[in-house]
Amino acid sequence: MSPGPQSMAVKLAFEEASLRIPIDSIMPLRASSAAVKKSVKYGQIAASIAEVGIIEPPVVARDATDHGRYHLLDGHLRVEIVRERGETEIVCLVATDDEAFTYNKRVSRIATIQEHRMILNAVKKGVSEERLARALNVDIASIRKKRNLLVGICPEAADLLKDRHIPIHVFTELRFMKPVRQVEAAMAMITMNRFTVSYARSLVASTPDDQLVAGKPRRVPGLTEDQVATMQRESENVDRQLRAVEQSYSADQLDLMLAAGYVNRLLGNARVVRYLAQHHADILAEFQKLSDLQKAA
Numbered sequence: 461m462s463p464g465p466q467s468m469a470v471k472l473a474f475e476e477a478s479l480r481i482p483i484d485s486i487m488p489l490r491a492s493s494a495a496v497k498k499s500v501k502y503g504q505i506a507a508s509i510a511e512v513g514i515i516e517p518p519v520v521a522r523d524a525t526d527h528g529r530y531h532l533l534d535g536h537l538r539v540e541i542v543r544e545r546g547e548t549e550i551v552c553l554v555a556t557d558d559e560a561f562t563y564n565k566r567v568s569r570i571a572t573i574q575e576h577r578m579i580l581n582a583v584k585k586g587v588s589e590e591r592l593a594r595a596l597n598v599d600i601a602s603i604r605k606k607r608n609l610l611v612g613i614c615p616e617a618a619d620l621l622k623d624r625h626i627p628i629h630v631f632t633e634l635r636f637m638k639p640v641r642q643v644e645a646a647m648a649m650i651t652m653n654r655f656t657v658s659y660a661r662s663l664v665a666s667t668p669d670d671q672l673v674a675g676k677p678r679r680v681p682g683l684t685e686d687q688v689a690t691m692q693r694e695s696e697n698v699d700r701q702l703r704a705v706e707q708s709y710s711a712d713q714l715d716l717m718l719a720a721g722y723v724n725r726l727l728g729n730a731r732v733v734r735y736l737a738q739h740h741a742d743i744l745a746e747f748q749k750l751s752d753l754q755k756a757a
Contacts, residue, residue, distance in 0.1 A: 475554040478517055481530060483543050483550055486520060488532045492540045500597075506541045507597035514538055514551070521555045530554070573622045576609040583607065612673075614639035620646040626655045633660035641671040644699070651702055666694070723747050 496502055508515070518535025532539060533555055542550050582592055589607075593600045605628055610618050612635040620643065630649075634642050645663045649655050664672075726732050727747060736744035 473556060474519075475556065478551050478553055480549050480551050481520065483539060483548055485528060486518075486530050486532050486539060486550075486552075487523070488536050488539065490536065492536060496537070497540075502537055502541070504597040505537050508595045509538065509541055509545070511591060511595040514542070518550065518552045519555055520552045521557065571623050572626045572628065573609065573618060573624075576606050579603065579607050611635075614642050617642040617646040620650060624650075624655055627657050629657045630655060630660045633657065633664050636664050636672055637667055638671050638673060641667055648699070648702070720750055720753075723750050727751055 492502075516535075516538075518538050519533045520530035521533055523529040523531060530552070535552075539550060579592060583589070589600050589603050593603050596603070609628065609631055613631055616639070617634065634645060637645060645660070645667075648663060649659065652659070733744065736747070
């Protein structure tokens with residue numbers, strides 16, 4: 461028998477309507493220090509609120525004993541800025557659970573390519589570059605760089621990097637490469653979890669001439685042709701090793717999971733643990749390390 465509507469119900473994460481709440485009724489989890497208020501991030505948020513208002517409402521949860529009081533889960537800087545502007549109320553989303561840990565873990569900076577697309581959409585809707593610059597607290601030149609971020613970047617490489625926070629100048633380096641090499645470079649950055657400008661420059665330096673865009677010379681001051689050739693050979697070797705690892709990764713991961721599960725079953729047997737402790741303490745220590753690593757993963 462198929463489940464009825466009651467069994468299919470999903471608990472909402474927020475109350476259905478947002479609330480305009482007195483700021484004095486909101487209890488922050490932490491205070492905003494003087495250093496935070498002098499930070500670039502604080503200035504950008506303040507400029508954005510002054511220009512276009514609050515786009516994403518803060519998130520609060522009702523106090524368990526006093527329903528007129530609220531715990532602030534997300535949006536500490538927004539609430540503090542609105543308070544400093546002299547306002548006494550703020551519109552908030554009300555969470556149905558007090559899950560501050562969830563919100564704090566989920567906070568992250570917007571990905572570079574996502575920011576680029578937001579700027580493009582705003583420009584298409586008629587928002588001027590000057591207003592965007594004021595809202596983001598940056599100069600117009602910065603807005604233009606972000607607007608033109610993907611000029612010369614192939615769609616496949618852009619798709620690989622769309623959820624990453626990457627310095628703008630990394631894309632400048634990628635433009636020196638042809639599309640196939642851009643994709644390889646993007647995959648290398650993801651595999652190595654390195655998205656720095658210096659790493660991007662090293663990838664350009666190790667790129668063969670036939671994979672560079674015509675008319676764009678390799679700019680590697682201080683390196684001889686022999687050193688560049690050595691970097692190319694080492695890069696090709698690393699690429700081969702990465703491909704080999706990728707091919708065997710799934711099988712190795714499965715083998716490791718099975719082995720770790722077997723070790724955990726052994727450690728759950730008191731007689732086995734007692735025997736290992738008496739006769740093979742070193743093996744028992746390694747088994748415990750493996751078990752701890754699996755639990756921490």
